[in-house]
Amino acid sequence: MAQVVPAGQKWWGGGKSPYNVEYGKLMMWFFLMSDAFTFGAFLISYGSIRFSSNSWPNPNEVFRTFPGVPGEMPVPLAFVSLMTFILIMSSVTMVLAVASGHNNDRKGVVKWMFWTILGGIAFLSCQAWEWTHLHGEGAWWGRNPFMNADGTQSSTNFTNFFFTITGFHGFHVFSGVIINIIMLIMAWRGSFDKRGHYLMIEKAGLYWHFVDLVWVFVFTCFYLL
Amino acid sequence: MSDVHVDAAGHGEPSFSTKAIWRTFWILLIITVVELMLAILYYKTSFLPKHFLNGIFVIGTLAKAFFIIAEFMHLKHEIKNLILSLALPAILFVWFLIAFLWDGNSYKELRNKYDSYHVQQSKTPAAKKPGVE
Numbered sequence: 001m002a003q004v005v006p007a008g009q010k011w012w013g014g015g016k017s018p019y020n021v022e023y024g025k026l027m028m029w030f031f032l033m034s035d036a037f038t039f040g041a042f043l044i045s046y047g048s049i050r051f052s053s054n055s056w057p058n059p060n061e062v063f064r065t066f067p068g069v070p071g072e073m074p075v076p077l078a079f080v081s082l083m084t085f086i087l088i089m090s091s092v093t094m095v096l097a098v099a100s101g102h103n104n105d106r107k108g109v110v111k112w113m114f115w116t117i118l119g120g121i122a123f124l125s126c127q128a129w130e131w132t133h134l135h136g137e138g139a140w141w142g143r144n145p146f147m148n149a150d151g152t153q154s155s156t157n158f159t160n161f162f163f164t165i166t167g168f169h170g171f172h173v174f175s176g177v178i179i180n181i182i183m184l185i186m187a188w189r190g191s192f193d194k195r196g197h198y199l200m201i202e203k204a205g206l207y208w209h210f211v212d213l214v215w216v217f218v219f220t221c222f223y224l225l
Numbered sequence: 226m227s228d229v230h231v232d233a234a235g236h237g238e239p240s241f242s243t244k245a246i247w248r249t250f251w252i253l254l255i256i257t258v259v260e261l262m263l264a265i266l267y268y269k270t271s272f273l274p275k276h277f278l279n280g281i282f283v284i285g286t287l288a289k290a291f292f293i294i295a296e297f298m299h300l301k302h303e304i305k306n307l308i309l310s311l312a313l314p315a316i317l318f319v320w321f322l323i324a325f326l327w328d329g330n331s332y333k334e335l336r337n338k339y340d341s342y343h344v345q346q347s348k349t350p351a352a353k354k355p356g357v358e
Contacts, residue, residue, distance in 0.1 A: 011306055019307045026307070033311060040318055044325045051329030054337070054347040060268040075265050084257055092250045095297050099241035153351035209297045213290055220286040224264050225279055 028203045032210045035172075039214050042168065043221055046161040055148035057158050059223050062146050067129050080223050083126045084215065087173075090119025091212040094180075098205040101198025106187060109201060113184040116208065120177040127170050131163070139163075162222060169218055172211045179204050241299070249296040256285045 011018045019026050050056055060076040067079070093115040100108025138145035144159040183204045192198045260282055266272045295301035300308060336343050 011304075019310070020304045021307060029307070029311060033314060036315070037317075040321060044321055047322070048325040048329035051326050052332040052336075054333065060264070076268055077261060077264060081257070081261050085254070088250065088253050088257070091293070091297055092246060095241060095246045096243070098299075099243060099246065102241060147351050151350045152347055153349070206298055209293055212297070213293045216286055216289045216293065220260075220282050224260055224282045 022199055024203055025199065025206070028206050032206060035210065036214075039165075039168070039217070042161075042165050043217060046165060046221060049157050049161065053155070053157065055150045055152055055154075057144075057146040057154050058149040059225075061149075063130075063223060065133055077223055079126070079130065080219065083123055083130075084219055086119055086123045086126065087212050087215050090116050090123065091209055093119060094205050094208045098198075098202050101187075101192070101201040104193070104196075104198065106190065106193055109187045109192075109198060110184060113180055113187060113201070117177055117180045117184060120173055120180065120208075124170065124173055124177065127166065127173075131166075134159075165218060166222070169211070169214055172214065176204075176208050176211050179207060245296060249292050252292055253289055256289050260285050 011020075017023075017026075021029075063080055064072045064076040065079065066073050073079075093112045097109050097112035097116060100112060134140075139159045139162075141160055141163055142156050144154050144156045146154055146158065148154045183201055186192060187198070187201065192200065263273070263278055263281060267275065267278055300311070
């Protein structure tokens, strides 16, 4: 707990914010909560279908190509590791932007927002490459060229869930990049200095970290399990 | 003034420490690298039972989620009212996960018991499609 509460303080006694955060930030948290349940519903329905299947494609067999490397990589999952690293890294630059905002350091905010946006665009580019590559292999909604791990015919459940969930996540990354670009322009033009605080950066930051958080789960569910 | 309140800038919380941010980064990176190494090792040598590995992956994922929410999203440094308002509804996920995975599994067992066509289908090796590997 950051705040030292005076003895006898009643948080719910009225006249002050019982959450001790600004209104917009609280609403961002509640929005993210609802978004978490949306993603949760997607991932749990994927799990439910996977539990009801006798066999499932092996992710190590499906995801083993890398841009610029002909044929298959000697180790699977190399490309997705890179994507994960990019997203974690952009989350770090986002916190650094928020930290700069706390100190009302406009230059720092602009610098770190720039790197965050670059990371987001890099992630989206990686995803575009991966989708294009899988599409080239014949995978798409309603089409699944991959076999189950035990060599039997796989259903289209695998590709349908993969493209729907990574697509929904990618759309979140895309809107996050747009929001971050708007925040960068506003910070650069000094709008937050006029307001006297950088709370908008914190709200955009919460959204951006949430996107990273969802990726952690998508990564586990589709590539590791 | 005895009231604890947020000023317009939300200052009142301690500012972010750059050291803690980088510490969290290294924790996230190390967990991810360990998970990947175990996945690749299993793929190459079938080292450790898959169910055990899945347990490690789930624990690693939850640990990463905790660090992102607590440090990057700064929730650990907010007051208890806010933390509980978010953490308590999240408990619904426990039921959500158990109920639906259980249901999926039960559907599989029922189909394997009563749908002999499905069982036969899921035991027939697939014909290789032209153009795929």
